[in-house]
Amino acid sequence: MQQAKSTFARGFAVSALALALTACQSMRGPEPVTKADIPTGYTYKGSNQASIAAQGYKDFFADPRLIQVIDLALQNNRDLRTAALNIQKVQQQYQITQNDQLPTIGSSASFTRAASANTDYKPMNVYQVGLGVTSYELDFWGRVRSLKDAALDTYLATQSAHDSTQISLISQVSEAWLGYSYANANLRLAEQTLQAQQQSYNLNKRRFDVGIDSEVPLRQAQISVETARNDVAEYKTQVAQAQNLLNLLVGQPVPNELLPTQTVQKITSQSVFGTGLPSDLLNNRPDVQQAQYQLSAAGANIGAAKARLFPTISLTSAAGFASTDLSSLFKSGSFVWSLAPSLDLPIFDWGTRKANVKISKTDQQIALASYEKSIQNAFREVNDALAIRQNIGDRLSAQRRLVEATNKNYQLSSARFRAGIDNYLTVLDAQRSNYTAQKSLLVLEQANLNNQIELYKTLGGGIKANTSDQVQHQPSSQELKNN
Secondary structure (H helix, E strand, C coil): CHHHHHHHHHHHHHHHHHHHHCCCCCCCCCCCCCCCCCCCCCCCCCECCCCHHHCCHHHHECCHHHHHHHHHHHHHCHHHHHHHHHHHHHHHHHHHHHHCCCCCEEEEEEEEEECCHHHCCCCEEEEEEEEEEEEEEECCCCHHHHHHHHHHHHHHHHHHHHHHHHHHHHHHHHHHHHHHHHHHHHHHHHHHHHHHHHHHHHHHHHHHHCCCCCHHHHHHHHHHHHHHHHHHHHHHHHHHHHHHHHHHHHCCCCCHHHCCCCCCCCCECCCCCECCCHHHHHHHCHHHHHHHHHHHHHHHHHHHHHHCCCCEEEEEEEEEEEECCHHHCCCCCCEEEEEEEEEECCCCCCCHHHHHHHHHHHHHHHHHHHHHHHHHHHHHHHHHHHHHHHHHHHHHHHHHHHHHHHHHHHHHHHHHHHCCCCCHHHHHHHHHHHHHHHHHHHHHHHHHHHHHHHHHHHCCCCCCCCCCCCCCCCCCHHHHHHC
């Protein structure tokens, strides 16, 4: 029995030695140099204060109803739920590749009844039980490790994709909630205009009935009434569509008490919209982080492809008990063990493995181009948002003055018409100008608030709920290798 134990120990010592010989190095090459022409500042002037992306959405947005709607969306939105499930899926795939670095140990039991010429064809029973390592690859060239690194980077990229989806969702929900508010504002303006047009029509009808005016002003007033009535119906449709969009984004019907009842004039309590440094943008944007992880994964795949150019050494071993008599299976002298290394040596494969190396290098160049484009796109989006912010204040001031002027002109034209100085066409033209100016003001006010949301999004805001929350970016496999 002592001899059996000694033999058993030697078998597992051999397996342990094989594990120790497994190389930890990777054959991945150096990372390519990024040439995204990262600017030292933004094209349009922004505040140098800390980036608003560092604020949690619960601190950035001012209306508690909107914050509750965002929370509901984060719980129920199907796109975000799919992104979270993708993380779980890739996490399990990473676990599988990580497990490939370890031997698979299994138990077995068998019964064989056979006959041969050596036993005069008398049947013989063989009973066997034991533990074994099944086809464990000795990772001398780092192939399995490179695959594990690629799986890690893919997992981290999927997490970043989830963060990007969350940022986009918060922005879409906020803009949809705002859109519902301004659809109602346009509806109220159209209803007020319809009421005023109806009053003008009634006045023109009385003047026509008593013979003061011809039928022309009456029909002009009727055209204005029907136009306004059509606008009311259109904006009712827009209100319903805005609510449908909001419900879709949230993933469930939004309670009425969380919908804005008045026109939203302020979306955030921030008066200064800090952009921070350009380097902050690269850290805050999860889509840039995702592209960086994908670039690192492409480098790891090169290492795996290069390792396939070299021999693959696998190990199969087993240890247990075997006997021709079931009652003697576990007695002294029935212990058996086996150790079976195998070698897969590439000799001639028509260039397939070399082609795979070239493909993986091309994939890395594609990933590099995508990474550089993600950086350029991030700066473009921020510059676009800042370009709007640059002049939106002047546009709003001018539009408000235009509304005041057209409103005063409408009042004067109405008074002159009632006094018989001007005809109704002047009133009609003034009324149309005033209505158009008020609609344009609502569009500009909504655009101003949407721009604040867009700037928060493009700077990478929305990952955190509260400003005090900490967000940690996991290093890629290449960064871990460099460290």
